Amino acid sequence: MQELLGRQIVMGQKDWENCNKDCFSGRPAIIVKERIFCQRCGSSQSISETKLPTGEHYCPVCIKYGKIKSSDYLVTSNPKVESPQTRKIHFNWQGKLTIGQSRVANRLLVNFEENRHSLVWAVTGSGKTEMIFFVIKKCLEKGGRVCLTSPRIDVCRELYPRLVEVFKDENILLLYGESEEKYRYSALTICTTHQLLHFYQAFDLVIVDEIDAFPYEGDAVLRFALMQSLKSIGRLLYLTATPPNHLLKEITGEFSIEKLPLRFHQRPLIVPEKIWYENWSSCYKNKHKMKKLLHYLKELLVNNHVLLFCPSIAYLKKLYTKLAPFFLQGELTFVFSEDEERKEKVEKMRQQKYRILLTTTILERGVTFENVSVIVMGANHSVYTKSSLVQIAGRVDRKGEFKSGRVIFFYNQNTKAIRQACQEIKGMNQLAKEWLKNEMSMVPKSSNA
Known part of the structure; x- marks a missing residue:
């Protein structure tokens, strides 16, 4: 039962x-x-x-x-009408939070205790996952049930081993459309937002990672499923680097907004280089049109591997076919949403077994690769919103030592999305600089939550 x-x-x-x-x-x-x-x-x-x-x-x-x-x-x-049983949680995390992370983590604990919803507005690479460990632990200690959900399968897959490592004694359940594991009761569940349709007043805490991501963003059904999965006294915690304006208006007065403009390593976000490329949409048709792309690939590959974002699957496949002869077998591959080897290819790229990975926007967020640069083919294409361009740029210099990672936006029209994305990145860097100067210099460099 x-x-x-x-x-x-x-x-x-x-x-x-x-x-x-x-x-x-x-x-x-x-x-x-x-x-x-x-x-x-x-x-x-x-x-x-x-x-x-x-x-x-x-x-x-x-x-x-x-x-x-x-x-x-x-x-x-029917749940038993009794008080939740508190329990001891085996918490296996030995890391250190920065002052900024610690401040956010502590605010999330206070909000949870005071029955307030929270939104964490933190730049890509700020370490949002580490900041939620403590509120998850608190909820579990109180006998509560936690769901960590995301619109993206890749995000759920990446979160799962990290949570398993931290909460070793929890029988964590991972659910998504094609997951091999069947449903079972678990105090800590990781799932895609679509899976929430199968829950009813189940969770004391629902954490939505990448709240602004497709397909959740703008989907009334998924929003209904989220709200229905939460207990009447449950709390919501949204995580995002790029909250849309309508969301900020919607949650005004109901959510405590916790901002963090600094990445974990405290280096600034990489500002995109806008490169005019008149024939990007047809560059695969002849070698002359490919020259600019090949030139920049050669430059970037000196120090990094490359994520090459394409606006559609059809374009991706055509570009891959024309690029392949310029590289050794196995040096590059492609991945898209329906790719049966999607999981394996992403993991191999993480292990740096490919030099170049062509992808659609499925990898715009929630995945981390070390030592990568990014190229966006046709950043002016309608598929790329301001938020997606910020997220794509955020794939660079997320962890490890800086390896001269770069972000290249190829375009032939300077769209509003491109302008706003670059402005937002520069704005967050300026805010981080001021934040460090005015606040961080007054306290020690690191702290635990």
């Missing part, structure tokens, strides 16, 4: 009628009035367009998670 604690499943009417109501709670899967309202995904649809031959109605929005009808129920187990 614990397996269904906070986990909702779809149950037919007959099965629900025979269910032990002392152990399980159920609510109609779909409410039918002037329109239908799906209680799993929160969507509202026309009655006429969702009517089945049986006279029932179904939800077409979340059908990929299993068909749900108006005669069905969403069922979860």
Whole structure:
């Protein structure tokens, strides 16, 4: 029965009628009035367009998670009415936080204790994951249940081994669309935001890493799933380097905003170099048009490996085909969302087994590679927003010693997104400089949370 604690499943009417109501709670899967309202995904649809031959109605929005009808129920187990049991947590982290990180980490603990939601607005490479270790520990110690969720599978995969190392005694569950592990109850769950559709009032603390990332950003269904997965007295913690303005307006008065403009190593963000490239969109068509790209690749490869961002899968494949003859076999490869070897290729790039990795925006955030430079093909393309360009630039110089990493924006139109991205990076660097001068010089250089 614990397996269904906070986990909702779809149950037919007959099965629900025979269910032990002392152990399980159920609510109609779909409410039918002037329109239908799906209680799993929160969507509202026309009655006429969702009517089945049986006279029932179904939800077409979340059908990929299993068909749900108006005669069905969403069922979860009843929690025992008792105070949460405090427990001792094996916390296996020996690292040190900077003063800035420590300040944010401590504020998150205070906010949690005072039942306030939090947003951490920290630059890429600031060490956001390390800053949340302590509030996760606090929630678990109180007998609470924690979910660390992200819109991106790659982010979840990268977070999982880090959390396993820190919380060795926790039977951490990793869930995403194609994960091999089946669902089981866990006090600490890592999952994609889509997986939240299967939870109902389950978590005392939900941490959303990359709250502004696709596909969560702008998706009403995923927002509904997030809010529904949280207990009525639960707390939200958003993490982002690039919060959109509408989010900042939305959370005003409800969230405590904790800012950190400094990276962990306290070096500034790498400011992109804007390079005019008239024929970037067709450069793969002949060697002459490829000359500029090959020139910069040769320069960057002297000190670093290269992440080469492409605006579409079709463009990526064409560019890869034309680049391959200029390099030794195995020196470069490509990766995109539907690539069956995606996980393996990302790990090999992390191990520096490739010199060049062509990618789409799937690697714009949440992944860390040492000693890389970045090239963005067609930074003026509509697929690149201000936030995505800031995130892409943030892949450079995230950890280790500085290795002359560079960020190249190839473009043939100086778009608003390009201008705003460069302005934001420069602005954060200036804020970090002032922050260090005015505040950090007054306290010791490092501290624990």
